[in-house]
Amino acid sequence: MTETDENMEYLIFSIMAIVATVCAILVISHRNPVVSALFLIATMVSLAILFLALNAPFLAAIQIIVYAGAIMVLFLFVIMLLNLRKDEFGPERRKAQRFFAVLFGFLFLILLATAIDVGLSSFGQREVAAESLSPAGVENLAQVLFTEFLFPFELASVLLLIAIVGAIVMAKRKL
Amino acid sequence: MVPLSSYLILSAVLFTIGVLGVLVRRNILIMFMSIELMLNAVNLALVAFSREFGAVDAQVFVFLVMTVAAAEAAVGLAIIICLFRNRKSVNVDDLNLMKW
Known part of the structure; x- marks a missing residue:
């Protein structure tokens, strides 16, 4: 892999990681389910691009066709079929629950990061011949x-x- | 090559956002979307491992996870339609008939 390719992969990863994270946060924070669904499609498309960068072109295609295409269209169909009015979105005012959810979500993320760190260092000495991996x-x-x-x-x-x-x-x- | 750990951290972040969505939101449609988000995060981790170890098996798992997600979406949305027809609400706090 040449150096430009490598820089390119870093660039693609950074952009797509930011897009995926921001869109994912908007999915769970936006009030209107239709907008949430559209942002979820954006997350899935950016993940498909990451799949391409990870040498999985078939999965990238399937991700777009099945996930962003079929499943999300089904979601939008149902949202519009239910024909929700503003007041039917329901009250979302549970400040204490939101506080504890964010707190424990953050702790959960730290737990996952620690697990990844420990897990990866446990097989740190393996020999990965990058060329042999077709x-x-x-x-x-x-x-x-x-x-x-x-x-x-x-x-x-x-x-x-x-x-x-x-x-x-x-x-x-x-x- | 972007290291495996970056992909895994991104996957963990997306998974946590999905968990938060299920915990915070009361709209059953958005909770359902958060579940899809978590499935996607796991898929990303599997594909990253697949590249790191040159193993195609992980990609087969991703393929099967997508199949299960499609089935789950179809059945889950049918359940949501039924719920809305009977209860006229998509707020999970209204669906407390079987709550202890």
Whole structure:
């Protein structure tokens, strides 16, 4: 990897990390669910770009198509179907709960950071030959997915079928 | 190469924001979006590990997590529609029938 490539990766990571974090904070802080959903789409797109930087082009495409496309459109559909008025957003005034949530969320973040630090230093001496790690192209992924993980893959299709049936049974007024 | 720890910290930050969303907000739709945010944060960690160790297995896990997320979104949103039809509210504080 040349030096410009390396700088490029740092630049992409920094920008996308900031965009993802800011949009994620806006997701949970904005009052209107439609705006929240749009910011969540922005978070997912920036994560897709990070996937590209991490040599996972297939997952980046799936992230955009399935997450930012299908799932979030479903969300927006439901939000607009419910047709909420301003007063139906409900009261959000629980100052004490918000204070403790932020406090313990911060402590949780420190806990996670410590765990990452300890965990990473425990295998710090490993030898990673950066050249030997071939980029996980779509071929490699497909190879593993359709041989070693064939059974989970088939189970996933059954899971999706059950989800479709369940969603229709619940959301339909009269069958 | 951006070190693995940077990606993991970003993942931890996004996960924590998701947790905060579930704890702070009372709107069930936004709580649901926070859950999606947490799933995404975990996906990012898995993909970062996949690159670091040259293992494609982690990407298969991400693929399966996305499948589960899609199923979860479909069923969860159907439940929300049912709830709204019966209770005319998306505020979780109004849904306290089974609360002790």
